Amino acid sequence: MGILGHKKVNVFTMAYNVQETLGRAIESILGQTFGNLEYYILDNGSEDNTWEIILQYAELDKRIIPLNTYNNDPTCGWAIFRTIINATDADYIVWCDADDAYTLDFLENMIGFAEENRLDIAACGYDKIRESTGKIEKHKALEEDMVIYGDLFAERFIEYRGFISYLWGKLYHVPFLKKADIIRKPGRARTCNDTIWTLNMFRKAERIGIHSKAMYHYYQYHDSFSHRNIEDGLNSYRDLWSATKEYLEHYGPISRQNEDFLYAIYLSLVEEATGNVFSATLNTKKKLVLLARLFDDPVWMDTLKRDADPMLRNLAAKKDFVNGVKEKIMSLPGVEVYPALEQHLLTHLEVL
Numbered sequence: 001m002g003i004l005g006h007k008k009v010n011v012f013t014m015a016y017n018v019q020e021t022l023g024r025a026i027e028s029i030l031g032q033t034f035g036n037l038e039y040y041i042l043d044n045g046s047e048d049n050t051w052e053i054i055l056q057y058a059e060l061d062k063r064i065i066p067l068n069t070y071n072n073d074p075t076c077g078w079a080i081f082r083t084i085i086n087a088t089d090a091d092y093i094v095w096c097d098a099d100d101a102y103t104l105d106f107l108e109n110m111i112g113f114a115e116e117n118r119l120d121i122a123a124c125g126y127d128k129i130r131e132s133t134g135k136i137e138k139h140k141a142l143e144e145d146m147v148i149y150g151d152l153f154a155e156r157f158i159e160y161r162g163f164i165s166y167l168w169g170k171l172y173h174v175p176f177l178k179k180a181d182i183i184r185k186p187g188r189a190r191t192c193n194d195t196i197w198t199l200n201m202f203r204k205a206e207r208i209g210i211h212s213k214a215m216y217h218y219y220q221y222h223d224s225f226s227h228r229n230i231e232d233g234l235n236s237y238r239d240l241w242s243a244t245k246e247y248l249e250h251y252g253p254i255s256r257q258n259e260d261f262l263y264a265i266y267l268s269l270v271e272e273a274t275g276n277v278f279s280a281t282l283n284t285k286k287k288l289v290l291l292a293r294l295f296d297d298p299v300w301m302d303t304l305k306r307d308a309d310p311m312l313r314n315l316a317a318k319k320d321f322v323n324g325v326k327e328k329i330m331s332l333p334g335v336e337v338y339p340a341l342e343q344h345l346l347t348h349l350e351v352l
Contacts, residue, residue: 004111008090009037010174014077015098019049021219026057026064028101028217034108039064040084045072050098085177093174095167099131099219106215110171113211117147120176120205123163125214131221142212149207154251158261160210161244164202167194169216172201180204192233192240199240203247230280234294237269241299263303264312267321270294270303271314274325284332288341291329295348304350322349 011029015022029039041064043051051068058064069076085093092111096102106124114122125141146160163169180201202208245262248254254262277290294300304322308315326349329335335342 004034004108004115007036007092007111007115009034009107009111009171010084010088010090010093011037011039011096012081012084012093013039013041013096013098014044014074014081015041015046015050015054016044016072017046017048017050018098019046019053021099022050022053023057024101025096025098026053028104029096030057030061030063031104032102032107033105034111035063037063037107038088038090040067040080041065042067042069042077042080044069044074044077085174088174090174093172093177095170097168097218099221100168101217103213103215103217107171109213109215110211113145113209114171114173117207117209119147119171119207119209120173121202122171122209122211123160124169124211124216125163126166126169126216126218127214128218128220131219137220139214141214142210145212146210147207148209151251153208154248154255154258157248157258160208161261161265163210164198164208165195166218167198168218170198176205177201192236195240196243199243199247203250230276230282230290233276234273234290237273238297238299241266241269257309260306260308260312260315263299263306264308264315266299266303267314267318270300271321274328278328284334285338285341287332288329288335288338288345291325291345292341292348295345300348325349 013022013025013029018025026039026041029037039061041054041057043054043066051066054064054066058066067080069080081095092114094102094107110122110124113119125139127136128138128140129135130137140162142163146156148156148160181204241262244265245254248258248262273294274291277287277294280287282290303315304318306315306318310316314321326346329342329345
């Protein structure tokens with residue numbers, strides 16, 4: 001039987017109004033070269049043909065277990081995910097977003113990797129794909145596999161952080177999850193909640209691994225949740241930065257290099273947030289108010305003051321970003337009607 005032995009995997013997909021993409025996700029799981037799996041697909045109150053598609057695939061492949069909540073409630077979906085983990089006899093569990101896909105060798109490669117290295121969580125690289133064009137916009141992979149334990153969690157943080165920021169693209173060891181506190185905080189869905197949950201799971205793990213190969217296809221959409229949830233997103237980005245800081249503090253005093261990296265992470269979150277604000281269909285006053293909330297944050301002021309290693313390219317080039325934001329603010333239609341707001345913002349965009 002080899003290293004995979006009699007291992008078993010559960011796969012979980014939570015689906016909402018994804019009739020156009022769900023087939024891609026399902027087929028990427030059913031076509032895996034490792035076949036000993038149960039596939040739970042939850043229709044979370046869809047209003048399109050998502051449920052019918054799930055039932056059609058379930059008729060064709062008995063490994064699919066169709067679930068339906070009838071009302072759109074991500075909190076209920078998470079409760080079902082937790083119930084599956086607590087009740088399953090599987091060795092591993094995998095999350096697959098309903099609009100994404102895995103390469104067909106993902107499970108075989110990742111189970112072998114996890115078993116060989118006794119991992120609580122195994123992650124892999126990914127390709128970020130623009131849905132409208134099918135083009136790969138970002139290829140994230142390593143030259144060789146990485147295994148993290150002990151002091152390496154802090155020492156190699158910069159190298160592996162980009163691979164642990166998402167719920168998907170990971171193989172979770174079920175015995176580890178059963179021992180860990182896997183409860184996700186209740187409340188409204190927010191942009192970074194899943195990322196914060198994943199970060200907390202990595203903090204509880206004793207051994208994690210990053211498989212060098214990119215085996216997840218992450219599709220980007222112009223109307224994604226982060227683009228539609230602007231106001232909550234601003235708070236969520238800050239929460240994610242705080243959770244990342246707490247993650248590093250768990251391993252002891254934060255090194256100067258990791259501290260610099262924290263501010264580089266914060267700047268990248270601010271860049272994403274400002275991009276969402278400027279592209280949103282909001283009036284000028286609303287955009288100025290949201291930007292003021294963002295740039296009033298004390299962490300932003302600390303970021304402006306930060307001198308960092310040139311390897312952290314966005315932090316080293318923060319002046320260019322700030323100048324770009326200033327230009328966009330001054331070009332907003334009717335911005336001159338709100339001189340106090342405009343001046344307040346420009347004052348908070350002075351690189352010291």
